[in-house]
Amino acid sequence: MTISPKNKHGDTRLTTSGRNPEANFGIVNPPVYHASTVTFPTVAALRDAEKHRFDRVYYGRYGTPTTFAFEEAVADLEGAAHCVAVPSGMAAIAVSLAATLHAGEHVLVSDSVYFPTISYCKGFLKKFGVEVSYFPPMASAAELKSLMRDNTKIVFTEAPGSITFEVQDIPMIADIAHAGGAKVVMDNTWSAGYHFKPFEHGVDISVQAATKYIVGHSDAMLGTLTVNDRSLYEHIKITQVGLGYSTSPDDCYLGLRGLRSLATRLPRHESTGLKLAEWLAACPEVETVLHPALPSCPGHDIFKRDFTGSSGLFGVVLKDGPTEQDLARMLDGMELFAMGYSWGGFESLIIPSDPRTMRTTYDWPYNQPVLRIHAGLEDPDDLLADLEAGLKRLST
Template structure:
């Protein structure tokens, strides 16, 4: 063998590690370029076929493993990863909609999804219309000949309405319209979207799957081969890739996700029940309570409730007072997102977010983390004193 310079040795080592290494963590494969055995294998490779590897953007053993595990949680067959939940939403829209088409979104939809709908309407010739999240079977009356996609979110991640997913999916199927479910709140644990009739399940893995408030990622899961092919084409054309380190963090988080989810759920129920008895609060929007819109749908379809819920303050308290309440909390951070180990509280101006919002008091959303719920209750009680 020709002697190589030190520079070439640094780039191209002859060392090969011994075979037989095994460990529980999934290996992290960093790659943009994927090497082929020979020219014939390069020419026969197809990024659409996940039986092999063609380029880092289209998958490595690390990302393929994560996709397979996420699909299994939802009872799906195919999964595509995106850099964020919003990126996953955009990928679905751009895969399934074209100029002249129509999409229906619930009025309580995740606000960036609402903004995306407005963008599609303004710049792409696609009409985005908003419907009452509790419309149920009445969605049939809103479906037009050019309606190609119906978005659902269960529940709405601020106002917490739980839609009748079964009725919406049944009506959509009768008219040949696809239904996409944002299932981030239930994480595939408290509800599996395909069980209620959804065609596409989207999740923001930023939440419970990672669990550490340190990863941005989204997933699009399907059962149908042809539908997955349409989505995969959009995924490729938009260059939707995720880094191996982030994929590993989500894989690591999955192993404890149900334990954490159940702990969030139990703590949130305890805090929500306590808040329900407070004179400062006129309504607790947690699906386990009858006053939460869609409670019966949650009772029928869900097995859990996660850690996210909202409350509405008595209207005698001004926005300045409720802002001071949030500022006075010491165990709750002020920040968007949820599903992490740390508790959060965020006030919302609902009149600017919803078309027909009728509650006059301020809405504050809580993400109950993994702190002791008794400590969280004591912290809230102290903050109530500033009102």
């Protein structure tokens, strides 16, 4: 279905991959196909469809042409051969682990990942006999090697971390994991697959909450898993279908719509985020800013080596002193920064989060929580004025 050659620039392919107007009466965007039952004219056709169920329209739970168009475009974005769409980012995480782990096996998880990932590991995986342990996100090679076990099958990473923003050394982690017979799963949502190409750095399965930057409009729940290995793809697909994770064609359509403007939106998120981060770093109320593009962020040198840019999500730690009531006074009065548990949309967001209550092995060096900020598409100076007014409320 791809109509652009692979030698075209990635931004060009973002606008053309997953499209085939000639197959849809010249319509530019793939139509939304709603389907459960798919009929076949003969027994031979039915048997052939079953045999090739991963590569054609077979049954609604396996996907429709809308699903396939979205999957093709995301696979191209991340430099993968295959993509599986699921109903949310959490579903992508769950499928990646359920498809690759068995009772008695071990998964090693970075202690900076999206907190629901940790909850899934502590609850669902433990219930089904999978061993789970955690590694410090900035672990050295020697430390990581010491945590690998004979039964370690997956090392789960997220770079940067969702709350504390450490940038892990993914190539180093991949080398150690592969030497020990394990695969690497990476949550690549922060870069949107645009600023970090996982398969160029040793990742085996890349997952994203496409809900975030790919959808880009805060109006759809969507997740993706991308892989290069065909047998691994089929195993993931079987798991996805077996768990009943049917992905709405409407949401896939919204994902495709958002994907087309990613190359335009993400640089705006990046530039605004950097402007806010640099301004906050100079504020007397601020202890540190955790933005991968700034030297103050753990793993900054790795970021410069492996990433082509940043997104609009970063953290701020205030200096010790403000109480919970002070923090509420600051945040409750924000005009443009809303409080909400997501990011990647056009709107700016801010939430307080305390790593001390969320991590397993984490030694948080600060006395204050992180204010996680997502820089949206509003005017940067208006956002700065909102933050400046908020910091004034903090001390009044």
